[in-house]
Amino acid sequence: RNLCEVGQKLIGSCLQFAVDCEGRPLRTIEGVSREPLGAKLEQAFVDCGAVQCGFCTPGMVVQARHFLDAHPNATRDEIKRGIEGNLCRCTGYVKIVDAIEAAARGDR
Ligand code: FES
Secondary structure (H helix, E strand, O other), X not given: OOEEEEOOEEXXXXXXXXXXXXXXXXXXXHHHHOOHHHHXXXXXXXXXXXXXXXXXXXXXXXXXXXXHHHOOOOOHHHHHHHOOOOOOOOOOOHHHHHHHHHHHHOOO
C-alpha cells in the first residue's frame, strides 16, 4: 500500500483526503527520496534485489524511513515488525528486510 506521513503519523495515501492535510506537514515518497536516509533506502532496495514489480516499493521505503527514524538501531526482528501490514506479493520480504537492515547499518 502506498503510504505518506501527515505530521508524525503514517497514513495510507488512498485514505487521506488532500483537503485534510492543509497546513500540516506532508511527506510522500518524492520527499523521502530527497532525504539522505530515503535515498540510502532506495539504493539499498536496488542493491539487495528488494524491488521486483515495484508496486509496494514506495510504501515500503516511506514506512522503512518512518520506522528507522524512530528506531535507528533496530534489530532484524524489529524491522520485520516495523513493516507489518505492508504487503509485497513478489519478494517474500527477505530482501526487503535485508535492504532496510543494510540502510540502517549504513552499508549502502
Ligand atoms: Fe512486487 Fe513488492 S515488489 S509487490
